[in-house]
């Protein structure tokens with residue numbers, strides 16, 4: 001996900017988060033997110049295995065069933081070393097590359113290669129002014145995301161989430177002006193639950209649960225969608241989508257002239273019903 005200061009009057013939420021801009025955050029002496037992920041510090045006692053034990057409740061199962069809905073015929077197998085291979089330096093995959101719609105395999109190998117991939121994802125995320133990035137966006141179709149809502153190396157906290165799941169979402173939703181590194185320069189309002197409860201593994205494989213709200217909840221949900229092959233415009237209202245239609249078409253044309261291939265998807269053929277099916281909102 002990309003960040004910028006919102007200019008939309010609709011977005012009172014953005015007004016509550018004036019530090020959303022990476023530069024605005026950097027110019028302040030305090031961390032904009034003093035306690036986003038205190039539990040992820042290695043020293044934190046929340047890492048006890050008891051605290052992190054994963055109760056497999058029914059709501060968690062509902063959500064994971066739903067998360068797989070986009071790929072109903074697929075078996076939930078794990079990524080092989082080949083699935084986790086990548087070339088340095090990483091490059092951002094842009095819409096409408098089919099990599100962004102491909103299935104992302106779960107990870108069960110927590111090795112140096114995974115750490116290196118996460119590190120390089122942070123590198124390119126900072127370089128491109130991002131605050132969050134998912135593995136498919138760098139061409140690696142696995143269940144991995146990184147984010148740092150402060151968007152600046154050395155500030156905020158660097159979060160690596162492997163095989164994340166949402167097991168509860170708030171019924172309260174918010175609109176927020178989102179950007180995406182796979183859609184350079186495109187920003188539009190997206191409605192999402194205000195807070196989510198998630199479980200995941202960290203880069204060492206340790207399981208944890210956490211409740212997110214504010215910008216961390218927003219970034220997480222955007223990146224989590226990437227891991228399901230869902231892109232932010234799948235969640236936009238038709239009115240909002242209209243405001244970025246020509247920019248999406250421009251990306252489709254750019255893809256066609258770069259690859260010589262027909263664009264695998266077209267915003268002009270985009271069906272509302274298909275979109276609602278992709279971006280079903282019942283995660284709660």
Ligand SMILES: *[C@@H]1O[C@H](CO)[C@@H](O)[C@H](O)[C@H]1NC(C)=O
Nearest residue numbers: 039046197208209210211212
């Ligand atoms: C999340 O919030 C619930 C209450 O809604 C609480 O019981 C739980 O301990 C919280 N989990 C974490 C990891 O903070």
Ligand SMILES: [Zn+2]
Nearest residue numbers: 001180181182
């Ligand atoms: Zn994105």
